[in-house]
Amino acid sequence: MKRLWVAAVLGAVAAGLPAPAPAAGAAYPCEPTPIDGFGPFGRARPPLRTKIGTGHVLTGTVIAADTCKPLRGVAVEFMQSNANGVYKLAGSATVLTDRAGHFRLQGPVPVRYESLPPHIHIRIDVPGYKQLLTRYVVAPGERRGRVRLVLEPDQL
Numbered sequence: 001m002k003r004l005w006v007a008a009v010l011g012a013v014a015a016g017l018p019a020p021a022p023a024a025g026a027a028y029p030c031e032p033t034p035i036d037g038f039g040p041f042g043r044a045r046p047p048l049r050t051k052i053g054t055g056h057v058l059t060g061t062v063i064a065a066d067t068c069k070p071l072r073g074v075a076v077e078f079m080q081s082n083a084n085g086v087y088k089l090a091g092s093a094t095v096l097t098d099r100a101g102h103f104r105l106q107g108p109v110p111v112r113y114e115s116l117p118p119h120i121h122i123r124i125d126v127p128g129y130k131q132l133l134t135r136y137v138v139a140p141g142e143r144r145g146r147v148r149l150v151l152e153p154d155q156l
Contacts (some may be wrong), residue, residue: 028065046092053108060147070101085113
């Protein structure tokens with residue numbers, strides 16, 4: 001969770017914007033994942049696949065902030081740049097969570113480009129929950145990573 005927050009702060013600073021405020025998780029038993037408003041996603045959903053390369057594996061769980069229960073069948077979208085720091089369709093994927101809310105994405109080791117650390121963009125857009133747009137920052141030399149993505153319910 002801390003890495004996702006660090007990614008949000010780094011992204012805002014690199015873009016010359018104020019750092020995002022921490023998510024207000026006091027109202028929920030599970031703290032929502034901080035939102036990072038940046039990402040290369042367009043309107044179309046990335047292709048449904050679990051592998052976009054080799055060298056790094058990212059696994060995780062998607063849960064609801066209000067119940068702390070896993071969410072199954074959620075489309076988790078990923079986007080990462082190529083070795084030149086360019087975003088292409090080949091570096092994107094959509095993975096569905098299983099009945100325990102787990103997902104797995106295999107891809108190339110993310111690279112550093114411009115002033116940004118190696119990262120993978122993540123987007124989740126599920127009816128009944130606020131859209132989540134965040135980044136997973138990959139630690140130097142890391143070949144495996146794990147995230148817990150906590151979705152905040154829509155407030156009507």
